Amino acid sequence: MITNRVSKYVLLLSILLSVSMLLSSCSSMTGNKRSKSSLNKLSQVEETNHPDKNSGENNVAKPTPKIIPRTLSSNVKLPAGAFLTVSYLDVGQADSVLITTKGAAMLIDAGNNSDGAGIVSYLKNKGITKLDYVIGTHPHEDHIGGLDDVISAFNIGKIIMPKVPHNTNTFEDVLDAISGKGLKVTQPKVGDKYKLDKAEFEILSPADSSYSELNEYSIVIRLTFGAQSFLFCGDADDANESAILGMGENIKSSVIKIGHHGSASSSMESFIKKVDPKYAVISVGEGNSYGHPTQQTLNTLNSFRTKIYRTDKLGTVIISTNGKTLNINSVKTSIDGNSYSSTAKDNTPKATPKPKPKPHTNTVSAITVYITNTGEKYHRDGCQYLSHSQIPISLTNAKNQGYTPCSRCDPPY
Ligand SMILES: [Zn+2]
Ligand SMILES: [Zn+2]
Numbered sequence: 328m329i330t331n332r333v334s335k336y337v338l339l340l341s342i343l344l345s346v347s348m349l350l351s352s353c354s355s356m357t358g359n360k361r362s363k364s365s366l367n368k369l370s371q372v373e374e375t376n377h378p379d380k381n382s383g384e385n386n387v388a389k390p391t392p393k394i395i396p397r398t399l400s401s402n403v404k405l406p407a408g409a410f411l412t413v414s415y416l417d418v419g420q421a422d423s424v425l426i427t428t429k430g431a432a433m434l435i436d437a438g439n440n441s442d443g444a445g446i447v448s449y450l451k452n453k454g455i456t457k458l459d460y461v462i463g464t465h466p467h468e469d470h471i472g473g474l475d476d477v478i479s480a481f482n483i484g485k486i487i488m489p490k491v492p493h494n495t496n497t498f499e500d501v502l503d504a505i506s507g508k509g510l511k512v513t514q515p516k517v518g519d520k521y522k523l524d525k526a527e528f529e530i531l532s533p534a535d536s537s538y539s540e541l542n543e544y545s546i547v548i549r550l551t552f553g554a555q556s557f558l559f560c561g562d563a564d565d566a567n568e569s570a571i572l573g574m575g576e577n578i579k580s581s582v583i584k585i586g587h588h589g590s591a592s593s594s595m596e597s598f599i600k601k602v603d604p605k606y607a608v609i610s611v612g613e614g615n616s617y618g619h620p621t622q623q624t625l626n627t628l629n630s631f632r633t634k635i636y637r638t639d640k641l642g643t644v645i646i647s648t649n650g651k652t653l654n655i656n657s658v659k660t661s662i663d664g665n666s667y668s669s670t671a672k673d674n675t676p677k678a679t680p681k682p683k684p685k686p687h688t689n690t691v692s693a694i695t696v697y698i699t700n701t702g703e704k705y706h707r708d709g710c711q712y713l714s715h716s717q718i719p720i721s722l723t724n725a726k727n728q729g730y731t732p733c734s735r736c737d738p739p740y
Pocket of ligand 1 (some may be wrong): 422467469470577587588666
């Protein structure tokens with residue numbers, strides 16, 4: 328009996344050992360397969376130490392650790408004249424966002440390869456010589472394409488990129504530019520916070536280190552400045568949004584840069600509901616072949632009365648704030664051609680005058696009208712000009728987005 332047990336035990340142990348050996352050889356096989364040259368290069372330029380926060384608040388040596396409030400910046404009194412400007416550059420079907428304050432600058436993504444030179448001169452025209460942070464959300468060309476040019480052209484503080492192998496010349500060029508300047512890559516870690524002058528941003532994603540989709544490695548950050556906050560979603564998708572929701576963090580943001588160019592793989596209703604954005608910016612190319620942004624995403628945003636700003640329609644969208652109020656402008660800028668026309672437009676929604684109390688009528692914002700995919704008019708329910716696409720939208724949003732009343736059904740507002 329005892330011998331029988333022992334032999335069973337030995338058998339079990341040997342099975343376990345061989346399984347674990349098999350497993351480790353599997354993982355090293357996949358490891359080898361995945362860690363081709365780009366990953367090796369990434370490891371070379373990777374920062375080995377824990378990312379040092381500019382704020383220094385997480386300094387281990389600090390004798391009396393204090394609990395840092397989660398919404399630090401909103402409690403900080405901003406000095407007079409402080410401002411933050413977020414420019415969603417029109418780089419076609421790609422992403423690039425410039426964030427500047429009085430004394431600091433930061434770039435999230437740098438468009439396609441062909442946008443590099445244009446972005447560099449755009450930044451130089453703004454008098455920028457140093458980028459305190461450069462974030463490459465994920466290695467797709469429409470995000471990191473122009474990063475090599477940017478890295479080579481400016482003083483760079485910190486480069487934050489996800490650790491993910493990707494074997495394209497574009498990505499190799501970025502890694503070469505990084506190592507060429509002797510810089511190190513900082514890995515994004517969920518919950519890490521960084522200071523940008525008087526603003527602060529927190530990493531919300533990626534939470535995992537292995538995903539099946541490259542988009543899911545996207546770095547998502549929430550930046551706060553005074554009472555205003557901005558969420559930047561890269562090409563993150565539903566799975567990332569669920570993970571972020573699961574964190575239970577405060578992600579309410581005044582402005583959201585919609586994930587994945589308005590694709591249906593992002594912007595879940597529950598996510599948008601939690602973010603509760605007043606404004607959404609969609610970085611998207613005119614007439615792109617992906618059908619971005621999708622009607623589903625637009626409908627979701629409309630249902631939450633989020634005002635939408637699209638780079639394909641408006642050009643570069645520039646939002647500036649003093650920490651209290653937001654100002655929204657757009658400028659038709661051709662990043663590709665390095666030309667900066669002066670056709671600036673003030674897109675700040677005009678403060679809707681307080682409705683005079685009329686006891687027996689609805690307030691304007693509660694009225695629903697209908698728009699179509701392509702038309703520029705808003706309609707009454709059931710208007711014959713509402714073809715198959717009939718999208719409900721609040722009257723306020725319809726007016727804010729430039730829709731005018733249909734002359735046939737003549738909506739009485
Ligand atoms: Zn993209
Ligand atoms: Zn992507």
